[in-house]
Amino acid sequence: MPAVIEARGLSKRYGTLTAVDGIDFSIQAGECFGFLGPNGAGKTSTVRMIHCFMPVSGGELRVFGMDVREKPREIKTRIGVCQQEDNLDPDFSVLRNLLVFARYFGIPAGEAATRARELLEFMGIWERRNDTIRQLSGGLKRRLVIARALINKPDLLILDEPTTGLDPQSRHLVWDRVRALRRQGKTVLLTTHYMDEAQTLCDRLVIMDHGRILVEGRPADLVRTRVGKEVVEVWGYPPALLEQARQSGWSFETDTDRLFIYTDEGEAVFSSIAGKHVTERCTVRTAGLEDLFLKLTGRELRE
């Protein structure tokens, strides 16, 4: 089966700034694929080229086997996009937002009404159908944006930072709905900078920084091969410990007050340092995507 999205040497430049710098990736039907990266990594630019909003500066990009430069309308007919900012129509009710959006796809009014009801029920906001957008909380708005992105029964759903700014309950609801869509066989493309989100939702992901793809693979595999099984985290580390880490050839990193040792034998490392060097606190925990992410993109602040 051909890939849903196929990018070869894809790049995006704004004047002298290169936002996406010749990346390759392919997304298969039915998978949830994640784009991770700090702000300005090039995630949103990539997404905007995929849904044919921004012109491609270089390389090749095919969606459903079609060139984005040649068949934008055909491609957009089969995509649903949930953008970062809430761009719902504040002059319309919840239900009307979906009906007006359905019209852009040329969906007949009767069919649109049926689908709108199904989707509002699916996202748990049917009871709020007559509310105005101003009456909705951030979480409800996001659920409505996702419902709107599904009105054309898309083969590919694009979620650009779908849970940024949401409270924990709303985030879990969004995740639950995305997983339900995955079970229905929908292909999902997700951008996020939440590692827990990527870990729970994505089958495969890439980590981007400065417009390039740093790594690509399944979240668990990436963590195991690039970080190790466990992380020993030491608060208030003394210089002697740093010395021991160097001499032992451990893979480690520091920030202002913590030392992170990446290892497959957490217990062994722990017992070798616990009595000697640890003055404050020391824990051994399972390595996660966050460790990989920070290892690859660094700890310094962006923007």
Next chain:
Amino acid sequence: MSVIVRNLSLRSLRVWQRNRDVFLVTWKTNLVPPILEPILYLVAFGLGIGALVREVPYRGGMIGYTAFIAPGLLATQVMFQSFFENTFNTFVRMYYQRTFDAIVTTPLSLEDVMAGELLWGATKGTIACCVMMVAISFFGLLHYPHALVIVPFSFLAGLFFAGIALCFTAIVPQIDSFNFPVFLLVMPMFLFSGTFFPLDVLPGWARLLAEVLPLTHVTRIMRDASLGSFHPDLLWDLLYLLIVTIPVVYLGIRLMKKRLLP
């Protein structure tokens, strides 16, 4: 040129429908200006200035002052409605509501969205003009059936002002910046396009400047239509409007594309 034309389709009517639906949600407030404005002007100018200036010269004869300004008010109403729709309201949709960002994820192109905006801007001018015509008709100031020409013509005039408006929307840094085109272009047109006095009273150089202003030509066509006699020179007015509207509409779409697609 060819890219923009190729990306245009009838789907732009979906954007027109969207704006119409919003208009219908708030229709009561939308109808206040076109109903009340002519009444206020006609009463103030009719009773006030009209008492001093009972008649003004027009096309070799003399006509009543209220009959003179009534079509001028129709023309300015089209200008204000279409210009404000595609400046302030389009800017709100583009910048604050991000409406266009959402629409372009559907099969509509950015060109479709802009064309829909322009068609709606022109339509809004036409609607206001029609409502105002009804109000003015109660004063017996429109000569039918000639005055009906004003209805389709107001759409063309509206399209011109919509196009000009879109050009400014594409280049202003923020919404307050519209003060510049409003006070440097729209208000001078309002005052110097023969709305309130015949242009013949102006000195030669000023009359020449007034001829450049598109509203002058809109006013002239609407005035003849409302008075019930079409002068052959109106063809020049119509031609002038057609010639300026096409590039302005094209430029508006092109500049908006440049603004929204970095």
